[in-house]
Amino acid sequence: MKKVIALMLAAVLCTAALTACGGDAANADAGSQTPGETGAASAAQETAGAQAETADTQSDATETPDGAASGDNVLIVGTNAEFPPFEYVGDDGEPDGFDIALIKEIGSRLGMEVQVENMEFNSLIASIGTKIDAVIAGMTVTEERAAAVDFSDTYYEAVQSVIVRADSDIASAADLENKTIGVQLDTTGNFIADEIPGATVQAYNKGVDAVNDLLNGRVDAVIIDTNPAQVFAQQYEGQIVALAGADFEFEAEYYAIALPKGSELVDQVNQALADIKADGTFDALVAQYIGETE
Numbered sequence: 001m002k003k004v005i006a007l008m009l010a011a012v013l014c015t016a017a018l019t020a021c022g023g024d025a026a027n028a029d030a031g032s033q034t035p036g037e038t039g040a041a042s043a044a045q046e047t048a049g050a051q052a053e054t055a056d057t058q059s060d061a062t063e064t065p066d067g068a069a070s071g072d073n074v075l076i077v078g079t080n081a082e083f084p085p086f087e088y089v090g091d092d093g094e095p096d097g098f099d100i101a102l103i104k105e106i107g108s109r110l111g112m113e114v115q116v117e118n119m120e121f122n123s124l125i126a127s128i129g130t131k132i133d134a135v136i137a138g139m140t141v142t143e144e145r146a147a148a149v150d151f152s153d154t155y156y157e158a159v160q161s162v163i164v165r166a167d168s169d170i171a172s173a174a175d176l177e178n179k180t181i182g183v184q185l186d187t188t189g190n191f192i193a194d195e196i197p198g199a200t201v202q203a204y205n206k207g208v209d210a211v212n213d214l215l216n217g218r219v220d221a222v223i224i225d226t227n228p229a230q231v232f233a234q235q236y237e238g239q240i241v242a243l244a245g246a247d248f249e250f251e252a253e254y255y256a257i258a259l260p261k262g263s264e265l266v267d268q269v270n271q272a273l274a275d276i277k278a279d280g281t282f283d284a285l286v287a288q289y290i291g292e293t294e
């Protein structure tokens with residue numbers, strides 16, 4: 001299990017400028033993709049952007065009137081607003097959360113208006129370049145995803161947690177074997193659960209539905225990123241608890257913004273991210289939306 005996660009993290013782009021991304025593990029074998037190479041790829045593949053535009057006008061003009069990859073002043077960003085505190089549907093019915101605030105800040109630094117599209121998590125990557133120009137969704141950089149999209153520099157270090165009922169005796173990786181485990185479809189929690197010997201994996205479109213089935217007794221545990229795990233555990237305090245990923249030997253993951261392969265926006269987004277980090281805006285957003293983490 002450890003090996004699989006280490007492999008996934010081999011593609012992580014982790015720069016010194018991003019202090020939230022302090023893990024040595026990811027830096028140690030950051031493999032074939034360096035930020036420098038990504039930049040070169042962007043320059044070499046300018047035509048990819050043009051292709052995306054063409055594809056958009058041909059097939060998606062009706063779905064997104066402003067056009068995906070419009071290249072003008074609108075950046076259409078896909079998310080899955082089922083992942084508090086990074087993204088959730090606010091009281092006004094609009095997506096809100098740390099990621100949404102971050103991408104709007106990036107947009108404003110690039111002089112672009114950000115439009116957020118709320119979609120299923122497992123359709124985000126496939127929609128890049130057609131329905132949407134970018135993804136921000138607490139999305140972990142994995143080797144497989146990096147084969148389909150370009151990732152920005154990473155902006156947040158995370159780890160999976162295990163949510164169990166308060167009276168559960170699950171406490172370690174071995175305890176998860178042969179259990180029924182709930183996950184959000186196509187997330188890294190899903191990939192980890194798939195590797196657990198004898199486990200029956202139930203994948204849901206929304207993490208909260210996995211949590212509901214944990215409350216109902218239909219699953220024995222839920223594997224999901226720590227911050228949302230803590231939000232859900234707080235919501236149902238006394239009934240469920242979020243156990244630390246370290247007890248299960250889960251390794252660090254890194255979130256990044258996904259863009260079309262070869263997008264010239266990668267460098268601009270990275271510059272905006274670096275500026276947002278450097279001037280304290282990033283920490284202010286962490287304090288506002290995420291607060292203290294354990």
Ligand code: ARG
Pocket residue numbers: 079080081082083087121137138139140141184186187188189225253
């Ligand atoms: N970090 C995990 C992944 O990339 C889960 C992300 C889920 N995000 C969401 N907005 N539902 O697979």
